[in-house]
Amino acid sequence: MTARVEHGVTSGTFTLDGETFDVDNNVWVVGDDIECVVIDAPHDVDGILAVVGDRRVKAILCTHAHDDHVRVAPALRERVQAPVFLHPADRPLWDLTHTDEMWDVDLDDGVEIEVAGTTLRTIHTPGHAPGAVCFHAPALGVLFTGDTLFRGGPGATGRSFSDRDVLVTSIRERLLHLPDATVVHTGHGDDTTIGEERAGVVED
Ligand SMILES: [Zn+2]
Numbered sequence: 725m726t727a728r729v730e731h732g733v734t735s736g737t738f739t740l741d742g743e744t745f746d747v748d749n750n751v752w753v754v755g756d757d758i759e760c761v762v763i764d765a766p767h768d769v770d771g772i773l774a775v776v777g778d779r780r781v782k783a784i785l786c787t788h789a790h791d792d793h794v795r796v797a798p799a800l801r802e803r804v805q806a807p808v809f810l811h812p813a814d815r816p817l818w819d820l821t822h823t824d825e826m827w828d829v830d831l832d833d834g835v836e837i838e839v840a841g842t843t844l845r846t847i848h849t850p851g852h853a854p855g856a857v858c859f860h861a862p863a864l865g866v867l868f869t870g871d872t873l874f875r876g877g878p879g880a881t882g883r884s885f886s887d888r889d890v891l892v893t894s895i896r897e898r899l900l901h902l903p904d905a906t907v908v909h910t911g912h913g914d915d916t917t918i919g920e921e922r923a924g925v926v927e928d
Pocket residue numbers: 788790852871
């Protein structure tokens with residue numbers, strides 16, 4: 725059985741720098757009928773488990789540690805008994821949300837996660853957050869970008885721990901070499917492709 729991608733949307737808030745916004749977040753689940761991984765753990769565990777069903781969760785992969793992506797990571801871990809993965813450069817952001825719980829496994833550029841016979845490769849793409857990562861599944865032709873790249877361009881960089889130049893460099897040097905047809909599954913909103921975004925980012 726080959727791996728497939730499913731997704732749900734949770735609604736809640738994002739808080740940083742003393743401001744709070746209403747947001748809808750994508751939760752991505754990659755797997756087959758037996759096992760899966762969950763990409764990001766936003767607002768509510770039950771909304772995520774509705775996509776997971778009764779499959780075994782091998783890992784909870786966090787694209788970055790903004791609170792709308794990691795808020796229920798420890799609670800989800802408790803429910804499904806799976807380790808939480810995060811790039812350690814996002815420790816300052818994680819600590820804003822989770823003061824007495826840690827993630828389990830450090831992500832780094834090149835770390836590979838196997839699930840349902842396919843491989844997710846970690847690409848470190850700092851800028852939106854220092855520890856922001858994307859997950860590339862070459863065999864599926866998909867890239868999970870969190871808030872690094874959206875339909876319409878790079879993610880936001882107006883708040884603490886963000887850097888616009890670093891973000892654009894990450895996208896140009898680490899993502900735009902992927903095939904044009906690569907489907908980009910984002911942290912918020914609609915899918916796009918590398919080909920659709922290339923022009924906008926290069927001319928930026
Ligand atoms: Zn974010």
